[in-house]
Amino acid sequence: MIRNSSSMINTIKLPTTLPISGGESYVAHASCDELMASLPDESVDVIYADPPFGSGVTRVDPRDPSILYRDDADVDQWLRMLRSFVVASRRVLKPSGSVFLHLDWRGVHEVKLLVMDEVLGRDNQIGEIIWSFNWGCRQKDRFARKHDTILHYAKESGAHRFDVSRVDRIPYKAPELQMYRAKRLGKDDGPARIAAGQPVTDVFHDISIVGTGSNERKSNSYPTMKPVKLIKRLLSPVVIPGSVVLDPFCGSGASMEAASELQCSFVVGDASEKAVEVTKSRADRLKVKYFVVER
Secondary structure (H helix, E strand, C coil): CEECCCCCEEEEECCCCCCCCCCCCEEEECCHHHHHHCCCCCCEEEEEECCCCCCCCEEEECCEEEEEEECCCCHHHHHHHHHHHHHHHHHHEEEEEEEEEEECCCCHHHHHHHHHHHHHHHHHEEEEEEEECCCCCCCCCCCCCCEEEEEEEECCCCCCCCCHHHCCEECCCCCHHHHHHHHHHCCCCHHHHHHHCEECCCEECCCCCCCCCCHHHHHHCCCCCCCHHHHHHHHHHHCCCCCEEEECCCCCCHHHHHHHHCCCEEEEEECCHHHHHHHHHHHHHCCCCCEEEEC
16 A cells, blocks of 8 residues: 655555564554564664653643643553553564663653663663753742653663764863863873863753754654754664664654664654654655555
């Protein structure tokens, strides 16, 4: 069956097993469970997931108030959903694979202890990345909540792929200290170090949210969308060209764009029809080849 788009795209119906060994990419209108069930064992290199946060809040697209994102499951339902996702993640990840689970302050600690550590193993936690975006209103009765937490787990710690040389660098906040260091050590590498930039740590403070007036928001607007730059930084050290990137909560399709820029194939999906429409439109604008997957 063929679906109309900016180009002619093959459509695949679930339930089925998606053949991804040949570098195929997919955009699926499917729940997380449906999409994960369609993947072969040990077929995915990295998973980035930005699931519901268990916030109890309904988010509105700032550019289109008719588009809502309901995060209204109770805590027990939410934890069961994430456990199901992580169990399936362990099955589909390659031995060298990683999963990045993007959450916020509300439930990240419960998920680490009750889901990630229990299913993937405490010893397989590679890190905890803090995305500090410092934007928006300020609470008057507490320190302002201006960060998300991204849990990084490997399927097998020690066997996982991580090439730090592929991670981007950021400008030094005090570049003159590099000149002082070079002088103190009798070296002349200060200018080169300043030009190369500072290695990124596990606190990302240089990536802003996707603003209402940004080009990224104008073209791909969706509630709770995340910046491509953020996802690309997470993926860069754990993929090589040809790797398979999975995102079963794709929202605006930012992970699809990040994977494409890194020359990876992708399997992305969402239970929201609107999210899938936005992701497909984004892929079409980027002239990315993909198969459509539908129920």
